[in-house]
Amino acid sequence: MELLAGWKERINAASVAASESLPLPQTPAFYAGAVTFVENTEAAARMVEFARQRPISHIGIDTEFTYARPPVLLSRGTRAYDPSSIAPLMLSVSMAEPHDGGYHAYTFVVDLRVDGLVPALQELMRLPVPFVGHFLKVELFCLWQLGIAEPNITWDTWAGERSLGLGATHPGYRLPENADGIDATRAKEESAEDDEFSLRLTALCRRYGVPYEMADEKDRLQRSFLDMDRNGKFSEAQIQYAAEDAKAAAVIYPRQVLRAVCAGANHRLESIEMPWVRTNARIEWNGLRLDADRVRAVSEARERHLKVLEARLEREYGIKNFRSHTQLYRFFDESGLLDLFRKKGTYSFDRKNLKLFRERHSAISLLYAARRIYDLDKTGMLDLRLVGADGRVHPQHRQLGAHTGRQTTTAPNLLGLPKALRPLCICDPGNGIGEVDLSQIEVGVAAAVYGDAVLIAMFNSGDVYSEMAKVFYRDLIPPADLGLPVKAFKKKYSHLRDRMKVFTLGIMYGMTPYGIAALNGISVLEARQQWARFLGMFPALKRALRESAVLYGYRGYSVTVSGLRRYRASSGALSKWEGNWLVNHPVQGSAADVFKLAGNRLDRLYQQFGARIVLPFHDAFVFEAPLCHLHAVAELTAVEMKHAVQIYFPCLDPQVEINVKNPECWNKDGDAGSVDRWLLDPLA
DNA sequence: GAAGAGAGCGCC
């Protein structure tokens, strides 16, 4: 039988070692309760050998590191560190061995600057026990920087804690209605405090009753690693501090698992959120390549056009700053056009309004043009300082950044990049970029979560909005057209289909007939009739939506299909906003569940193709793969995404859309020319 | 001068 590459050598090496000497038992008392500093390969080998001969249940880990590059200073004092320039300094390891209802802790601190440690550390990481850390992303970065593969089983106490407390700290609660002054002030203070402190390791220690010796010095010691001479000797305090975090993580772990069990969340943490820590970290580590020349061209064109428009606005209309609401108000007041912009008791000069009335006054069309160009990028994607040491941009991918379980991105906000700018994202030579999208998945999930057989059937037919249109607008569609193929119908009746889309999304987001009326410019009465007729198609959904908000309001939380809860911060009468998210969260969050499930599988399966996830886009994966494997990777992605949906929703038969057209860059539906067209004519 | 609110808009 053929052995896989590398195995022959490994077996040979192992048998040589075995013939030399067999390991001797080591005395646990020597390590128990102590912190052992590991500063050479022999000590590292002894540490691993010790770990392999003890009945370890789990291992706490922590790393100390610095960055080879200074951070990029962004607005509001935030700093963006380049993960590809991370320089690992120390790894602390705290092995937990169950004993007498508690645990023995064997703690080691490894100097990662020592050469030749990788084989021993790799062997340690291969141990089949959970490796526990607090905000494991940076630990994974350190391992990957050293060329060490991550452990198979990981647990992140940060992600665990965030998962168990979603919702209550949402900014929506910072301004509670019907609250007295004292309530409001307290709520605000608490939520600010929550956001900043409640997820820190020291806060978890307090919550779980875990002693943490060095709380007072934590900030100073943490900084000491960032500032230190990279070849300097570690102080005793630094070593003890590094050990402390690994020890704390190891002690918190079983207590947090117990808390998760009590919140019905352990299944989800084990099977979705914890593996996603790894997947998410790898996505951030991978980053993506920007076409720097084109980025510069776009920036320059934007500035050039803005300058011209701003000069004209000032010269011809006296508008010095078109971004100023105050100045626009004054201008339109003086020109007697203010009423055009009246909206809800105030005046809105948003782009929609400017477009609507651009024929009324030449200033309006100028303003509209200026706004369109100005708005092109506020995501930070044109900031080339964010290109890392590896030539790629590494946006921060915030796990559970949203209180529904969704991701957010920042520095830059990749998820908010205007579609037309997607072709700025390119790939390495020899690779291609592809995207696979789960079509209309939130509608399918809503149908399944709220148990509406009619909606499920429509979703499974292939194009849910077309199926809706056939029923809702049956008087407007000739019977012969009802049998058209999905694509043909979609094209011919796109206007009716779009209406259905608005209705469906409106339902999921809690829109009322008043909102629909305002959006479509119809009367409230008309909107109400259409609304009733639309929901009449889905009686089960209609009933479930009405019931759910009330029931979940009593209970105090909504929950996704895998068990992720979003909590209310208060009891009592539901606000409109709470009623909306209580209904929406099971949909949005369950879609996020299955999406992460798919991503975790892909993260593993991509390795054999040399492929990587570039961007998780809520219901789509953007990936980069060697061109020769691009189609295979796309197929694999499609299969895994469908499969993940069916693990929790076997009644659904989801469709996917594969885009591997023009794989030299990321694009919308194969349109690789959108940036170049913008450069030619920004207003086209 | 910093911080927060509000407007506005990009994405799903």
Add this chain to the structure above:
DNA sequence: AAAGGGCGCTCTCTTC
């Protein structure tokens, strides 16, 4: 009384 879920970013203007 208001009337659309989840985000991040940037700008203006007000307030402390």
